[in-house]
Amino acid sequence: MAETPIKTIPWNGYVGAVSFTFDDAYANQVENLKPILDDLPDVHVTFFLTSMGNGLTQNAAGFAALAKAGNEIGNHTRTHAHLTGVGSDSELEDEIVKYANTIESTLAELGADVKVTSLATPFCENNDKIKSVIASRHFINRDCGWHGRNEWDVEPDWMSLQAKIWTRSGATVTEMLSALDTAAFIGNFEGANPWDVQVKGGSWLVVLNHGVTDDAGDDYAIDPSDIKKIFEHAVENKLWTAPFGTVGAYHRAHFVVDAATSTLTDDGFTVKWEIPNEHMPKSVPLRVKIDTKSIGENAVVEQGGKKLSPESDGSYIIEFMAKELKVRKSSSNDETIALPKSAFANQGYSKYTVFDMNGNCLGETNGWTIPANYPKGTYIIRAEAAGLKATTRKLIK
Ligand SMILES: [Zn+2]
Known part of the structure; x- marks a missing residue:
């Protein structure tokens, strides 16, 4: 019997992944990004909201619509605070924990059923105390800087994910397109200098954006036509282009499930695991291979008493939040039904x-x-x- 019978398929079966994140709750994100996203059904992104400049209040309807279209809504703190300078625990609690609730209730009034599970620190200011407050209400946090790539088998600090930052002066569109090639492992990386970060396969790229406007005076903003080009390149590269919390939950769950051991039962085995943070999304589907050799050809895979049907390649899509699965021999109750x-x-x-x-x-x-x-x-x-x-x-x- 295999000790760890489940093996998660990297990046949901894609070559790699990319999560585009947009901070600060700007009106121009709603105005200029929504039409682009509406035309790209394979692209979903994350908006980190704040009440700085009345961003959430003024643009709530727009963000509710973006949430309903399958995009993620995350937390960027109530006042866009310098968190390391916040003096009292109750103030930190208000910026981080209570504000997540504010975002949910504000959007719920507009008919959007949002569960906030991700945070992004303003100014990327973070420390151990801040991390513990974030972790009490979110399962993942985005900081910034560095190349923003995460490898499949390297567990990151879930309270400090790095992100590649876009600014007009700091990056070019060509450089962003090339970063998407690297995430999709397109190119020859053998000649890299030993002191460079070595690229050994597809990875998960996290990108930090702010406004979306062709106002060239806004150095943090990106032109709508440029972000569209970047989205389209991600799709061309067959990257899983999904929200930060979606890819993050898949990535985090795999470290748990792939290490879970099996226990023998009368007619097969069960595998159980713990949820690492109770603030993960309600549903975390994982595409996995299950070693059922010990059971034989007609092995039945069940979760919560419900049989799962295999995908065409023999893999299964399991629910991580169910915390267990069962593999057993088929019995006389699993009758074969015939067509005349x-x-x-x-x-x-x-x-x-x-x-x-x-x-x-x-x-x-x-x-x-x-x-x-x-x-x-x-x-x-x-x-x-x-x-x-x-x-x-x-x-x-
Ligand atoms: Zn910000």
Whole structure:
């Protein structure tokens, strides 16, 4: 029996990941970024909100709409405080903990169901005391500086993730595009100087942006056309372009799940793990490989009594927040349900493929049964053969 039967697939099956973060709750983020994001369904980003300059209050409707469209809303403190200079514990609590609640309730009034799980420190001022207050209400924090890349197998300081900073004077669009190539491991990195950071595979790049406007006088802002070009390059490079908290939760969860050990049961084994911080997102889906060799071909994978169906490559998408999974032999209760043979019989078909209702290919079948280890539900079977028109049938198990 494998000690650690679960292995998470890096970066959700993508070559690498990138999280674009936008600080300070500017109106120009809503005005100029929303139309770009609406055109790019594979790109979701993070907005770190603050009440500095009335940013949250004035732009709440816009950020609620961005949240509803699948973007993350994070915390950038109530007053954009110099946290290392905050004197009292209660003030620190107000800036960090209570303000996360303020963001949630403000956006809830506008119909956006937001759970704040990430913070970004203003001015990147941080220390151990601040980290402990952040960790009491958030599972991850973004600081700034350095190249902003995180490697799959190196566990970062979750209360101090680094980010590559955009300013007009400090970076060029070409440099940002090249950073996306590095995250996607595109290029030859063998000749790097030994004192440079060595690039050995796809990584997770975190980018810090502020305003989005073509006002060249705003050094921190980026032109809308430039950020669009950068987003499109991330998609071209097949990077997982997802919010900071989404990629961060996946990354953090993998260190836990991949180290979790199995316990034998009567008909298989269970794997249990602990949640490392209770303020992780409500759901953290993980794409994993599970070693079921000891159980055999018809191994059933379950979470909370519900069978999971394998993806077409044999991997599973498990729920990290469920804190356990079970692998067991299929039993007589996992009956195989058959389609009437007449549906496909004597028609010359030679290949039958099973799909779930979301169109995911689950594997092949003999044409009239669904394997016992597949969960109950509705399936589509596609029958085909050379020279014949492919046909499909619905099968309910
Ligand atoms: Zn800021």
